[in-house]
Amino acid sequence: MDISSEKALWQFFVGGDLNAFSTLFKHFYPQLHNYGLRISNNQEIAEDCLQDFFIYLYEHRASLHHVRQIRSYLFVSYRRALIKKLQKQNLIQSLDEAKDAFIFSQEEIMLGEELSEQRSKILETTLNGLSPREREVIYLKYYSDLKTPEIKEVMNISYQSVLNTLQKAFSKLRNRLETAAIREVLKK
Amino acid sequence: MENNDQQLLQSFLNDPSFRNWVTKSNKNDILFWNNWILNHPEDIDTVDMAKSILLGISFKKSALDSKKLDETLATVLDRIEAKKVEKPSISRFETKKRYWQLGIAATVLAFIGILFLLNQNTEIVHKTGYGEIIELKLQDGTLVTLNGNSQISYDKKNSRDISLKGDAYFKVKPIPSTNAKFWVTTEDLRVEVYGTEFHVNTRDEKTNVLLDEGSVHLLLENGDSRKMVPGEFVSFARGQNLITHEKVNTELQYSSWKESTYIFNNIELSEVMKYVEQTYGIPFEFIDKELTLKTISGGIPNHDLKICLSAIEKSTGTRIVLKDKKLLILKEN
Numbered sequence: 001m002d003i004s005s006e007k008a009l010w011q012f013f014v015g016g017d018l019n020a021f022s023t024l025f026k027h028f029y030p031q032l033h034n035y036g037l038r039i040s041n042n043q044e045i046a047e048d049c050l051q052d053f054f055i056y057l058y059e060h061r062a063s064l065h066h067v068r069q070i071r072s073y074l075f076v077s078y079r080r081a082l083i084k085k086l087q088k089q090n091l092i093q094s095l096d097e098a099k100d101a102f103i104f105s106q107e108e109i110m111l112g113e114e115l116s117e118q119r120s121k122i123l124e125t126t127l128n129g130l131s132p133r134e135r136e137v138i139y140l141k142y143y144s145d146l147k148t149p150e151i152k153e154v155m156n157i158s159y160q161s162v163l164n165t166l167q168k169a170f171s172k173l174r175n176r177l178e179t180a181a182i183r184e185v186l187k188k
Numbered sequence: 189m190e191n192n193d194q195q196l197l198q199s200f201l202n203d204p205s206f207r208n209w210v211t212k213s214n215k216n217d218i219l220f221w222n223n224w225i226l227n228h229p230e231d232i233d234t235v236d237m238a239k240s241i242l243l244g245i246s247f248k249k250s251a252l253d254s255k256k257l258d259e260t261l262a263t264v265l266d267r268i269e270a271k272k273v274e275k276p277s278i279s280r281f282e283t284k285k286r287y288w289q290l291g292i293a294a295t296v297l298a299f300i301g302i303l304f305l306l307n308q309n310t311e312i313v314h315k316t317g318y319g320e321i322i323e324l325k326l327q328d329g330t331l332v333t334l335n336g337n338s339q340i341s342y343d344k345k346n347s348r349d350i351s352l353k354g355d356a357y358f359k360v361k362p363i364p365s366t367n368a369k370f371w372v373t374t375e376d377l378r379v380e381v382y383g384t385e386f387h388v389n390t391r392d393e394k395t396n397v398l399l400d401e402g403s404v405h406l407l408l409e410n411g412d413s414r415k416m417v418p419g420e421f422v423s424f425a426r427g428q429n430l431i432t433h434e435k436v437n438t439e440l441q442y443s444s445w446k447e448s449t450y451i452f453n454n455i456e457l458s459e460v461m462k463y464v465e466q467t468y469g470i471p472f473e474f475i476d477k478e479l480t481l482k483t484i485s486g487g488i489p490n491h492d493l494k495i496c497l498s499a500i501e502k503s504t505g506t507r508i509v510l511k512d513k514k515l516l517i518l519k520e521n
Binding site for chain 1: 246251260
């Protein structure tokens with residue numbers, strides 16, 4: 001779905017059209033579902049919260065006609081609702097201390113021409129060595145395909161912080177890959 | 189990373205021409221950036237970093253089972269229904285009343301809308317500011333890339349008859365069933381098209397047309413007409429009755445700013461600076477007059493004024509300084 005059809009659907013939904021609501025639900029539920037699982041590591045809470053969130057959207061649709069950045073609005077509102085819920089149940093105080101949020105597994109890293117099994121292992125270790133907030137930037141950018149301004153909105157950080165995180169991740173990655181390559185040579 | 193590198197990195201990330209190089213999707217951009225890297229070995233790390241960030245990491249995305257998705261949706265819809273019923277009857281009455289009001293409001297709005305449409309001047313105008321490039325899709329599916337400081341306008345009912353001031357690239361959607369033509373009108377001439385890709389520029393008191401694909405027919409302001417085939421260039425100025433009609437290598441000659449890069453083939457610096465002035469609206473002055481004769485061959489990115497100027501500086505061995513809203517061209521120190 002492109003941005004303009006998202007916008008069109010959103011306006012129909014705000015007008016009370018259940019079909020439009022269902023289409024938006026099918027489009028955004030899977031992305032938000034995965035995002036919620038990453039934040040909470042708790043399927044039940046993430047799913048309950050997401051269903052409540054969609055019901056909230058429907059009930060408050062009349063006040064949502066002003067929403068222009070639909071994707072970031074949904075990510076940011078769901079994130080807020082979920083963290084609130086987790087805090088209520090004393091599961092976390094803040095996202096920063098949720099150490100196991102946004103952990104990546106080697107299996108979900110796509111192997112390409114330039115990415116061998118060994119390299120993807122290094123990639124996994126490097127990514128998981130970042131802080132939870134940094135991992136979230138990587139997740140939103142490359143897993144959820146959010147644009148930098150959208151990430152800015154969702155995480156409430158500056159463009160510069162997004163950029164710094166990406167730089168940090170990739171320079172760590174390059175250092176490790178180089179070290180691994182040197183080790184390979186030495187072994188022989 | 190140092191501040192300068194930071195800025196360079198950001199400008200790489202925001203430059204469509206650089207992205208084209210990373211994804212290997214445009215020949216001109218590949219040539220340009222390969223060459224740029226050769227001339228800037230000190231920036232190779234920044235280039236490499238920008239490339240890594242743009243290419244990113246590919247993840248296998250876990251898809252949600254569609255059956256489960258449908259079930260969840262059904263649950264949510266049920267819960268929405270249930271909530272509606274739960275509400276006391278007064279509120280339901282109010283809702284009904286509100287629907288009535290909404291209905292009346294909608295009717296009134298529709299009526300006003302019709303009046304508005306009937307009275308309205310139905311001309312649609314798209315205008316760009318200095319340094320801004322926009323891509324438009326017209327009602328008939330035609331794609332227009334409008335360069336900075338340019339304007340197209342057309343009647344709402346017919347997006348296939350366009351007036352142009354400035355600089356635009358057209359990718360016309362052919363309509364084989366009706367063979368509907370497409371027109372672009374400037375002060376100098378009228379281009380008649382079936383379905384094709386071409387570039388029209390009306391700067392400098394004349395109109396230049398460069399045809400990339402298909403065929404077009406030109407009706408000149410003096411009553412003359414010309415037929416063009418791909419790879420041809422026509423320039424015509426009303427009043428002067430001067431027409432240039434020649435074959436060009438579209439990949440290497442004349443400005444092809446549509447990929448955010450000017451391509452110059454042995455063009456004098458004074459000419460190049462005219463392009464910069466027209467795109468960014470900043471006048472220029474040669475402090476060292478002999479520099480006007482320096483020539484440029486190759487691609488100059490034009491998306492970002494800073495990068496554009498730095499590329500011109502590097503390829504001509506000059507220094508360009510912005511002072512009092514004017515670009516001063518000096519000898520390199």
